[in-house]
Amino acid sequence: MKASDRHFKFKTTQTAVLLAVLSVLVAPKVSFAQCEMPGQPAIAGTAAVAADGAAVTAATTAITLNVEAATTAGRMAILEMMEVGWELIQGELNTFWDDWHEALQGQTAQLHGGQVDQTRQMSSNYDTSNMGESQRLHQEKEYEAKKEYIPTDEGCRFDTTAHYMNTAGAVKKAVSTGYSADFSKTVSNKAGTPAANGKASDAKVRWDNYVAKFCDRSANDGGAGCTANGTQPNAHILPSRTLFAKPTIDMTNADTRDAVNQLIFNVSGYKVPDPMPPAILESAAGKERRLHSRENLTQMDAVGALVWDVVAERSQGKAAPEVQAMRQRMGASDASPNPSEREIRQSVVEQLWDPAYYVHLIDGSATTAQKDLYLRAYNLYMLYRLIEKTEKIATVQAVQTANMLEATAEGRGSAYQQGSNR
Numbered sequence: 001m002k003a004s005d006r007h008f009k010f011k012t013t014q015t016a017v018l019l020a021v022l023s024v025l026v027a028p029k030v031s032f033a034q035c036e037m038p039g040q041p042a043i044a045g046t047a048a049v050a051a052d053g054a055a056v057t058a059a060t061t062a063i064t065l066n067v068e069a070a071t072t073a074g075r076m077a078i079l080e081m082m083e084v085g086w087e088l089i090q091g092e093l094n095t096f097w098d099d100w101h102e103a104l105q106g107q108t109a110q111l112h113g114g115q116v117d118q119t120r121q122m123s124s125n126y127d128t129s130n131m132g133e134s135q136r137l138h139q140e141k142e143y144e145a146k147k148e149y150i151p152t153d154e155g156c157r158f159d160t161t162a163h164y165m166n167t168a169g170a171v172k173k174a175v176s177t178g179y180s181a182d183f184s185k186t187v188s189n190k191a192g193t194p195a196a197n198g199k200a201s202d203a204k205v206r207w208d209n210y211v212a213k214f215c216d217r218s219a220n221d222g223g224a225g226c227t228a229n230g231t232q233p234n235a236h237i238l239p240s241r242t243l244f245a246k247p248t249i250d251m252t253n254a255d256t257r258d259a260v261n262q263l264i265f266n267v268s269g270y271k272v273p274d275p276m277p278p279a280i281l282e283s284a285a286g287k288e289r290r291l292h293s294r295e296n297l298t299q300m301d302a303v304g305a306l307v308w309d310v311v312a313e314r315s316q317g318k319a320a321p322e323v324q325a326m327r328q329r330m331g332a333s334d335a336s337p338n339p340s341e342r343e344i345r346q347s348v349v350e351q352l353w354d355p356a357y358y359v360h361l362i363d364g365s366a367t368t369a370q371k372d373l374y375l376r377a378y379n380l381y382m383l384y385r386l387i388e389k390t391e392k393i394a395t396v397q398a399v400q401t402a403n404m405l406e407a408t409a410e411g412r413g414s415a416y417q418q419g420s421n422r
Helices: 003-025 039-148 153-188 199-214 252-270 284-312 319-331 341-353 355-363 367-420
Strands: none
Touching: 039 153, 153 284, 153 341, 153 367, 199 252, 252 284, 284 367, 319 341, 341 355
């Protein structure tokens, strides 16, 4: 039953009860005539009162029953309505809390996302701040460097020559080591060398080179074997022309290489030995001679390293057009496009004769400090080269001293032997 139907039934029941009560109260009474006895009205009144009381009691009981029934029905209806209402409220609350839970989850996600994004933004801000601070400090240091260390022509020259000096130093070391080894190979009559077959074969090769390349007709006065000038007259006997005429020697030219080789042999006074016959190699005399050859090999390697070091530092290096241009600007007519280490050092010295070098000293204390640093670095480099040469000279002097002592000892032994023979 619907709530509206129950409410209508309750109203109908109340109306019926009220009509019953009114019908009892307004029901016709017995009237007494005035002529009746006084006691009769009293008796009649008592009976009426009793009847009315019974009617009231009955009506009251009926009303009570009806009211209780109606109240019970109404209470049940109200409870049912309250239950229905509570279910509606509970449903609405469940829906609300479901929506609220979802909303809270969304809000939590938004807050978390906001915190994460805020952290990222703060990190980005810190990174930007640190980057800006680093750039500012870098710019300050650049400004200080440009203010204190002014770029100059002298600085550019030094940096340019230093770059090529390193490469030229490597070339010098390779040439000095390689040619010294080739020079000493003749002592052991190594196969493939002019001295492989002894003195005669070496002399023939040297004579053919002399006739074809080094012959000086006027100095020979028309003698046999030198009737016409060679391609490089006297280049094998004139160090001032072959080694020291230019700061760079063109060792890529075959004639120049032959002239330098022959000059080194002439300077050292080296004598090519004859190879030992195989039959005596294992004899006592053969072993002694082989050991003596090893002594000569060691000595000639030391001598060759010293002389070839002069050639090596004047051997061509890599192409250095900047060095050539600097030397030509200073008036050099023999500037090589592939300068040697010696020529690069020469360019450093030549720049000290440039008037602009001293004019720029008035730029400031920083410029003067730069020039002083460059000169100190160059002095240190030259000191290293001087020590290197001193070591080689000391080795050759040690060889010479040892030979002098050996000759003295042999002389004393011969004198002692002659004395004993007497």
